[in-house]
Amino acid sequence: MRRWVKVSVAAAVVLGVGGYxxxxxxxxWMLARDACDGALPPDAVEQLTPDDAHLLDETSRLHEGLGSYTCRLTAEGGARDDGRLVVGMEAYTRRDDQDREFxxxxxxxxxxxxxPLPEGLPGFIDKYHDINFLLPxxxxxxxxxxxxxxxxxRMSLGREANHGVPGAAYRTAVALANGASDRLGCGxxxxxxxxxxxxxxxxEDDVETVPLSESKGTACGWMAGAGLPQDQGLRVAAGVxxxxxTGRCDLTDRDGExxxxxxxxxxxxxxxxTSRHGVRHSMTxxxxxxxxxxNFALGASSDDIPGVGKAVQRRLLKEFAEDQVRRRGCSDLRFF
Known part of the structure; x- marks a missing residue:
């Protein structure tokens, strides 16, 4: 709340003076207020906007019959004529659209x-750094x-957005998801x-890992009791x-590989x-x-990892899937 809040207080005066x-x-302030049909929290947008730029344009498109809603807010500058992305959102209620995105x-x-997103939020961050929610x-x-x-x-931030501002990205993503639900009649x-x-x-870079021996309190804590070697510097990344x-439990070496x-x-x-990649998944x-x-699957760097060979890998998949089924109240667990 550095510059735009001051503007919002004086907005009525500003709008009443033609020269301003x-x-x-x-x-x-006006673009942040109007973007995404008013769903964006202006203070969060102000925090996410690059320090050297003013906002340029906002667009929103609703296709109720197609179950889609998109919006975009851009700032000045960048290589494209339409500016650089600050915040973008795509929302879909049709299965075909959702399958394509997944x-x-x-x-x-x-x-x-x-x-993973903070516990309780029904979503995850994908390889493109987008924040994704799936809501009933x-x-x-x-x-x-x-x-x-x-x-x-799916909520995207521009490459030049201030990604490191604490809380702003989550506040923006949650506001957009709630707004999209209202606009598309999701409820x-x-x-x-x-x-x-x-x-x-x-x-790719910031997922925290902990030593295997200290992983018991994490969402992948079952690994601590899975009989894995304790003397190889193995670490656990809990992405559940x-x-x-979707979710992940990863085992890495001491170098993070x-x-x-x-x-x-x-x-x-x-x-x-899984049908698209099924022939490559030996353990599912x-x-x-x-x-x-x-669907559950295991991918390994090798079948001959010391202490984590093929038999151990099969046991890891079994324990992972059973843990997930317990957590979610699932049924009919089958291994292939």
């Missing part, structure tokens, strides 16, 4: 980098297959932004959020993902969760 309508800070998030045999839509009719309709929301329970100074992690449509990756994907969209499992498919 185009004053840059007044334009910043396939784009997981192009690398399904084991693309991802990071109780006010929309079931789809042709008799399944509960859902809302997928999802409103999300609440996490409190405190959380900064979204980079899925029990409300999200992946040893074993265990992934879970929830929803019927995951059947398409399936279950039913909330009436839809769940």
């Amino acid at each position: 309508v185009a004053e840059p800070y007044a334009q910043d 396939m784009s998030m997981f192009p690398e045999e399904g084991f693309s980098p991802q990071a 839509c109780p006010e929309l009719a079931k789809d042709a297959g008799g399944r509960q309709r859902e809302l997928l929301v 999802a329970e409103p999300l609440k932004a996490p409190t405190g100074g959380a900064v979204p992690p980079d899925p 959020n029990d409300a999200a449509p 992946s040893v074993v990756a265990l992934a879970a994907w929830y929803g019927d969209w995951s059947n398409r993902l 499992a399936t279950a039913r969760c909330d009436g839809e498919a769940a």
Whole structure:
């Protein structure tokens, strides 16, 4: 709240004086207020906007019949004529659109980098650094297959946005998801932004790891009792959020290199993902969760890792899938 709040206090005066309508800070305030049909928190947008730029334009597009809603806020500068992205959002309620988006998030045999959101938020951060939510839509009719309709929301920040501002990205993402639910008639329970100074992690660089011996209190704590060697410097990256449509438990070496990756994907969209990559997944499992498919898979850097050979890897997949099934109340767990 450095410059725009002052402008908002004086907005009525500014708008009443013709010579000041185009004053840059007044334009910043008006664009932030109007962007995404008023859903964006202006203070968070101000924090995310690059320090050397004023806002340039905002657009919103709603297609109720197609179940889609998009909006975009840009700032001056950048290589493109339409400015540089500050915040962008895409929201979809149709299965085909959602499947397409999920396939784009997981192009690398399904084991693309991802990071969890704070516990309780139904989403994750994908390899593109987008914040994704998947929400049930109780006010929309079931789809042709008799399944509960859902809302997928993807929120992007521009490369030059101030990504490191504590809390601003989550407040913005939650506000956009709630706004999209209203605009598309989804009726999802409103999300609440996490409190405190959380900064979204980079899925490729910022996912925290802990020594195997200290992993018991994490969301992947089952690894601590999985009989893995304790003298090899193995570490655990816990990427599980029990409300999200995907999650990871990764085992790395002391240098941070992946040893074993265990992934879970929830929803019927995951059947398409695993069938696309199925021939490459030597260890997989399936279950039913909330009436839809769940898929689990293990990826390893080698079958001959000292202390983590093929037999141990199969045991890890079994324990991972069983832990996920317990956490989510799933059924019909099967291994392949």
